[in-house]
Amino acid sequence: MQYWLIKSEPYKWSWNDHVAKGVEHWDGVRNYQASNNMKAMEIGDLAFFYHSNEGKEIVGIVEVVSGYYPDHTDPKERFGMVDFKAVKPVNKPVNLAQIKADPNLSEMSLLKQMRLSVGPVRKSEWDYIMKLSETTL
């Protein structure tokens, strides 16, 4: 069981879009590290859904519901993707400023590699953010 964080710009694909759709494939990733992270995902893994640019906050939780398979929108067929199912919104969004200010979260890949759109989250970080967001599964 591993934990992740996926980013999306809400005007392109928002948490509400994902909730409305239920299950959606995460296409469009064109970065090897992000793609490799998806390759490492297993069915049942959980991820935070983060809004970049607008909001800059963790707004929901999704679950990995497929294995890694080729991204059909990639003309060069180099990158892949997985499917995510919307699980539930967080009760209190956790924003970037909070994460930056919190010493417990200073090692998050979200901060270390700001441009990485799919990154790992440690279990301790996951649990801590769940507490901050007042969310239980």
Add this chain to the structure above:
DNA sequence: GCCAACGTTGGC
């Protein structure tokens, strides 16, 4: 809208 960070591309 700007621009820093940083990943990718392509010429050599």
Add this chain to the structure above:
DNA sequence: GCCAACGTTGGC
């Protein structure tokens, strides 16, 4: 295989 040029991401 190096590295300069280029493109993209994403915070501010």
